[in-house]
Amino acid sequence: MPLSDLRTVPEPVTHAATVLAGLDEAFVSGFGRLASAHLETLAALQRSFHGTPIGEALTGAVAGIGRSEFIDRHFAVLAVARSAVLGAMHDALQAQACAALGRPRPVLEDIPASPAQAAPPSAAVLLDSTRQWLMELAIAGFANLEVGSLLPFQATLDAILDQPALVRIAALLTGFLGELLAVFPAHGTPEIPQQRWADLWSRAMVLAIAPVPAPATRPASGLLAILATDLREHSNVVNLIAHGVLREASGPRLVRTSIAAFKVDVLESEDVASRLATLGETLLAAIASGQALKIQGMPLTAAGDLVWQDKRAELDAKTKPIEVAAATLAQPPAQRPGFDPDARHPALLEELVYFAGSDSAVTKGADGKPTISGLPVDLQRWPTSDDLLPDDLAGNKAVVALLRFDAGRWSLQPVAIDKGKPTPRMVGTGLHEARKKAKAGNLSILQERASKLLRQKS
């Protein structure tokens, strides 16, 4: 496993990143005041799409923006082009990673689309408003935003939150708007996370083009063993991800599953464990105990996501997650999670890797930061949780990590650490126990305090 190959990045990826960095500078200063360097970058981007399906649309969009024609269609095309470049970078990086790891690239299943329920017309109107707002951000530029252009969108977002068909963009927009409002009103020159906000802006714009239908699924059955977990969170959403191996009649495959709950900033993942449990109590129990799960007819998407339905899962015998990980990740099947083409982005890449013995030992890199097998440990990706602490790496017996790509380099996000106990250290192992504390917890305190105010008023 020549992981050392991952200390460099393919030249086309570096080149594409340079072009995008130039484009993202235009997002920071604003499309309302493009400098000649920005116009040159837009022209270069346009040339690179010549002859592709969006080539003509991009030529029109770049020409229009150059003439200060501010219509949302131009910006939507620009977002699609930026996302397409990142999708191509994702594919090149995935090929590099899989070659270095000596494993096949993940293969998406071919699942016929089922007649999807169309989103209500009100959803389309809300997305029109969203594109309009996003365009205004791009015209003003991320460095020049004002609270007056941010707060009014909250009302649109509240309406989006009421539409189940728009939950994906709702989760993204609440995080993005919250972040913008944490910086503005800015005093002095704010530090702008240029690439990050350009990413969030583009993804929101692409998701706002039309309601995204629920992914097609097929029923999956078999014994599921959880190998690793991950926790994503912003002020208004907690999202627990579990990675596992599902033994179907046709053979084993890796799957991913996700449960999420909305929240407010003062609440942490433990505080909303009871909300997560209403959806996935059995999943939380399996993560806590290391038990396998018998899955019966649960929907599985082409990208390898099990759409969790607790009634279709039943706790089974105890497993040894680290041993299962060691056995599965030595030669993982091509049937494992990936992303639909329109969701691909280098920052979403995640390949499960198992390290043991001297390979999993933590050493200090040239910059004094921790490394495993020569790859840096990405602490920016490490969720804050008592269940899995950076200190757990010291003296480990084995580590399961997600291979990640960000800031132009490969890194590792440890997700399960073997400390010689039956269950590894893993994010989310405490959630099953925490769900019971709901009565005395912060969630019920908030509701109780609000009820006191209501009563006082009457």
Next chain:
Amino acid sequence: MSGDPLRSVIKPRSLARPRKVKDVPFVELHAGRLQGVVSSGSDAERVYVSYFEAGSGNFYCSTNNNRPCGGLRGSPCKHLTQLLDEAVLEFGAPRVIAYLGLTADPATIKRGSQLVGLIKGGLHKVDAGMVFSRFLTYLQYIHLSPVAAPLPEMAWFVR
């Protein structure tokens, strides 16, 4: 938020200690005010609505039916002090100082209570119902249904 401008996933700074949800259930910087909801220290049934206005430094603290807090004697009461403490914890001293327009070196401010002496304004009553309705709007999120659908965009968010 700060960090490498060429990074996609950036973890925000973590809080120095957990929020005291029971004492200060709600705090926000909104519409030119630092405002929130503070629990009474003596009466479990009572809740106060408190605010500081940016710029003028005016402040007020009252029960939701607009009865003034007994601790207000020309200077901020302990509820307002608690509100400042939680605000500095949640938003960081630099942002609170800048938002309120105070003159202080953020590096020397560890607790919000250190800012009380810098508040130059006086008592100025506003309708407590406004802050209260903000609190209710804020709580809307906890009534939304949990989600089983894949949310790939959440990969950008780590706490």
